[in-house]
Amino acid sequence: MAIKDWASEKNNHAIRYDDAVFAGPSLDYFDPTYWQSENKVTGNAQGRGTTYFIEHESRHWVLRHYRRGGLIGKVLTDEYLYGGLGSTRAFAEFDLLHRMRELGLPVPEPVAAHVSRHGLFYRADLITAMIPDSQDLYHALCHEPLDAATWERVGETIARLHQALVYHHDLNIHNIMRDGEGTIWIIDFDRCAIRDGDGWKQEMLDRLQRSLEKELGRCETFHFSTENWQQLLRGYERKIRP
Numbered sequence: 001m002a003i004k005d006w007a008s009e010k011n012n013h014a015i016r017y018d019d020a021v022f023a024g025p026s027l028d029y030f031d032p033t034y035w036q037s038e039n040k041v042t043g044n045a046q047g048r049g050t051t052y053f054i055e056h057e058s059r060h061w062v063l064r065h066y067r068r069g070g071l072i073g074k075v076l077t078d079e080y081l082y083g084g085l086g087s088t089r090a091f092a093e094f095d096l097l098h099r100m101r102e103l104g105l106p107v108p109e110p111v112a113a114h115v116s117r118h119g120l121f122y123r124a125d126l127i128t129a130m131i132p133d134s135q136d137l138y139h140a141l142c143h144e145p146l147d148a149a150t151w152e153r154v155g156e157t158i159a160r161l162h163q164a165l166v167y168h169h170d171l172n173i174h175n176i177m178r179d180g181e182g183t184i185w186i187i188d189f190d191r192c193a194i195r196d197g198d199g200w201k202q203e204m205l206d207r208l209q210r211s212l213e214k215e216l217g218r219c220e221t222f223h224f225s226t227e228n229w230q231q232l233l234r235g236y237e238r239k240i241r242p
Contacts, residue, residue, distance in 0.1 A: 003098065014085055016094050017112035021059060021129070030114040030125040032063065049078070053130060060130040061111055066090060066123070066190065079121040088115045090124035093189050096166075097128065103164050106157060106185045131187070133180035138173045138215060145223035148231045150182065155235030157184040158205070162240065167195040171204045172211035205236070 006015045006025040015025040028034040032052050035041050042060070043053040049067040053060065066089045067078045085091050090113035097110040109129035116123045137154070140146065154176060161168065168175070169191040177185040209229060216222050 012117050014091075014115045014117070015112055016085075016091055018098075018110065021109075022112045022127075025112070027114070029112065029127065030063065030065075035063070054127075060132070062108070062128050062130050063125065064128075065125050078123050080124070082117055082120055082122045085115060088113075088122055088124055089190055090115055090126045093126055093192070096189050096192055096194070099194070100161075100164065100166060100189075105160060105164060105166070106183060107189065108185070108187055131177055131179055131185050134177045134185065136174050136187075137176045137178060140178060141173070141215070141223045142219060142221055143223075146228070150178065150184075151228050151231035152235030152238070153182070153184045155232040155237075156239040157186060158208075158232075159236045159239035161186060162201045162204075165194050165196065166192065167200050168192050168204055171208045173208065173215060174211075176208075205233075 002019045004017055004019050004025075006017070007013065013027060015027075017025055022029075032041070032050070035052065035054050035056075040054050040056055041052055042055050045051045045053075049065050052063040054063055055061075065078060066080070068080075080089060082088070086095075094110045094113035097107055100107045101109060108131060111127040111129055113127075114125040137146070157176075158171070168186065168189065170188065171186070175186060175188045177187055179185065212224050212229070216224050
């Protein structure tokens, strides 16, 4: 992987990309209408905005436009105060993913990050490689229970992030994936970072537990129990304190 940067002549567009998978920077690649016109969109997912799944030259990508949530999102839907490229949401997430991939952590491969600057504000997009044959654990748990070994692997994967001092801002059951081989992946590293100390690690686990309990209260067919949480913690502790 060779990371490269590109900027437009007027310096109002900037792209950081992996030239092994992103052959030449193109602003079109961050425009969903371009991919739709090329008949390359294979699906989408709804969240704060729409995430697009794209097939391009036998590669499968995920294109996400950064959007705000909460009350401020009603005013500044997708605009953020500019404080340098390195601090933009897209470039920061790209760089963190790249670092975690170098550490061998099971996170998406970063493909390209895009920032469009206008005055004091910017908009941003991120392309990552799709995790093949995968499903988030929320949808898995809506259909069937997970065995103890899977819950333990979830705990082990979170422990690996903590050992690498990776803080996840919003670790919830929607951001944990399982692929066809049973490998557990963590996704969505917006506003995440490398952090010193230990106090935030329990906060991450607490957030995940609240997420599971919240979904349990919403859906009668959501397969989660206190025993499952203990299985997750068992895997976590085994990895943290072998």
